[in-house]
Amino acid sequence: MIGSLAELLHRAWRNPSGRWGVIALLGLSLAALLAPPLLQDPAAMRDVVAGATPPSLAHPFGTDQLNRDILARVASGGRISLTVAALAVLLSLSVGSLVGLVAGYLGGWLDAVLMRTVDAALAIPRLFVILLLLVVWERIPLVALIVVLGTTGWFATSRLVRGEVLRLRNEAFVLAAEGLGATPRRTIVRHLLPNAAGPLLVAATLGVGDVILLEAGLSFLGLGIQPPTPSWGGMVLDARPLIVSAPWTAIFPGAAIVLTVLSVNLIGDALQAALDPRSA
């Protein structure tokens, strides 16, 4: 089963979109990870009177209204964005898989209750759930943001996993394992989960893109990552009054969001195409 996952990754890599996505994402992540120590302190204000200065050799992306280096802020904002997205998706993937496995494997009334709840939860737009959860905080701790993003993103995943479990339940290899006395736990961990790995991987990849966009939007509304910690959405919010006089303050953080989410989604698209070549 691990073999099929490797095969999937290999096929996605052979797709030019997937390859570009991986290369771009690696480049962006490396830049986000390695750049902050090399660059100026992103919080350092040097010459507040000078304010926002256009891109120059010293500041390739220019500086913001507090004369802070935008390149440094974009890089360290990226590190936070990527970390938040990765952790949130990991959380929602775990919860979604657990609920989907339980519902699909045990079935019965528990399945009915869980899936009815998921149906209802999907009817409330995720953004509004998150807004209602975050709006009461005076200052939103980063952990709370991750937990809120993670616990509101698993509904579709649980449906997906449940579907996979129902599809695989009566396959010969699962019945054989059960016939040989495998415990439900072993059946789930060794047989069901690895076979659902492909669709889960696609969902996770696309989920990362969604969470990055969502977090940027929340930070733009002032409900995401709290200043002075730099975030892409927060930088666009700060740039709003300067958008005409100093457009670079908005353009670079926004472009960072587009590039990152695009490369993640290109990978997701390539994985999807590898998983289901007929729809590609």
Added chain:
Amino acid sequence: MSRWLLRRSLQAVVTFAIAMLLLFVLLRVTPGDPLSRLTGERAVSERELAQLRTRFGLNQPLGAQLRAFLGGVTRGDLGVSIEHYPEPVTRLIAARLPATLLLGGTVLLLNFTLGAWLGVRQAVRRGSRFDRWLTRLALAAYATPSFWLGLVLVAFVSIRWHLLPAAQLNDPLLSPDAGPVARAIDMLRHLVLPVVTLSLTSIALPMRHQRAAMLASFRLDFVTAARARGLPERRVRWRHAWRTTLVPMLTLLGLWLPILVSGSVFVESVFNWPGLGSLAAEAIAARDYPVLLGTAMLVSFVVVLAGLLADLGYALLDPRVRPA
């Protein structure tokens, strides 16, 4: 058919009821008494606070609160705004609904006609350069934050180049004796940038969905049979293949609505569009919990209703789903 209809409607009611229950739980798990947090920075006397508590039923046991909450929802009473106290939330929402329907409706129409048409073209020319690049473009548009795209468009198209208005539904300086045509043109000009922003950032889903559905229907036997009978390709494409994709596209509509509403929160606040989205954005800034909650309830209601209507349309289009 009528029994099926009854069962499906009942199911929609249950889904909506559970959604409301979830919102109530959400309300209760957030730390602290929402009112004391929300009124912390405001000059509200203890007496007014006690009044508000009674108004929102916060001094009652949980069971009674839940009953009051659900009772309010069924009566269409969404409580009163904190920021615009004592204005009822429903009235605030009603005032903002037309602008949102105009913006959202235009985007919906555009994405499910132009977007779907592009998806069909892609499926027809599958694997071509056109297909590959359109997919990449759609993914790039999908990756673009609407609030950022809106700001950039305002900065360049409106402020630098003076091509289109940057905000609001119409020009406040428009002379009062302007004719209906002038008014309509003015509103259309105001509509362009918000529509472009919201449409571009959300068109990928209908496009990709239509393409996949079209590819799936090209594989169906009766499409092959139609081709084998020598029918013109155009006729096969639209009369046979495309018609079967109406059902999955209808289903998508229900899934896509929440995306549209979430997008309009950002787009409307960037363009000062006087709709529900900017109402929600204002409610966030003012920590006006009841307004935010009321908007979420309305949207959930519309989503459940859209799902029901999609299934109805489904049954009308495809007799196989409805048991006699």
